[in-house]
Amino acid sequence: MTPHALHLSVLYGNRESGHSYKVKLALHLLGVEHEYREVDLDVPLAERPAEFRAASRFGEVPVFVDGDSALAQSNAILLHLAERTGGLGGELPTERLTEWLFWEANRIGFSVPNLRMARTYGAETASLDVVAWLESRALKDLERLDHELSAQPFLVDSSVTIADIACCAYLYWPEQAGLDLTRWPRVVDWLERISALPGWADPYELLRA
């Protein structure tokens, strides 16, 4: 299937959402044409545009509309894109990707975004105990990535897959989460390998409305 067969694609996202960035980055790396629509998350859920509310199962970004079907959950969208295009690991057995995608959803895709949220947006209200708890989880998760990347350049295969895209997203904002990535040199090298790929750009550049 060629990228063009993903016709009428629309991505709803928000520039502060690393989960939106995952999908936007995958679309750029795959060369899939799409329209990007920014959703203002400061507007209460019930007052967001009707077309977004109709498309969004959980009321959250990102949502990807591909023809008639609307899909929520960034990792579900990544899996859909890989399987439809055959790129970013789409030719591999699904299990090799889903292991990492579910790890991400429960581990580094939870700890780092919530740590960033607490430190950048909730700095005055977040409990110090909650911040410390999230940080201890984030450190373990970065340790795990650093360990995995000691033997191979990307998480699953010799080239980049959606597993890398899912796990890297929030790590392009390390300072917002209060993380000094130089403690995990293989993670730093891996982020540089990803950012050298044709089509890569940082979150705020890609997620411009």
Place this chain on the structure above:
Amino acid sequence: MTPHALHLSVLYGNRESGHSYKVKLALHLLGVEHEYREVDLDVPLAERPAEFRAASRFGEVPVFVDGDSALAQSNAILLHLAERTGGLGGELPTERLTEWLFWEANRIGFSVPNLRMARTYGAETASLDVVAWLESRALKDLERLDHELSAQPFLVDSSVTIADIACCAYLYWPEQAGLDLTRWPRVVDWLERISALPGWADPYELLRA
């Protein structure tokens, strides 16, 4: 593919792990023959049985060994089982299942297990702020399930799928998480529908070594 084509299946799990329970329950509902091996999580990672360490990518339970391949992450295993057997939603478009599976991994499969962990196993050491933060998330997640179940008997389809199995697992231990489920009557009804299925048994009954 018949259940018997999943030959030589081994599930590594632990009786206190709701993530193990998800997989064990799916195997029973699908009628897939398997051997269950309990992993003692009190034994440090490096000292666990070599066969388990070799099979387990993340050092965690559950791990499902199906012939020569070992698969970690409970939801990745559920997806594998559904696709291989065609049961529990395996005949549906994958996207309808993955949306819920990734939601679970990041939401109710994070909040409720960690709340249970803090309240049951870390009662003397867990920060009250962390417990309150986890509880506020768990309440939102239960609200979401209750809302979704207002229109249909199961989350994705008119019959049970792996989305239900993933989301229900820890909810059979509500008291250990300090949750009174009677606040969400549709969730209670849904748990009763699942527990009425042939092959269902509660976590401690299924996860006997």
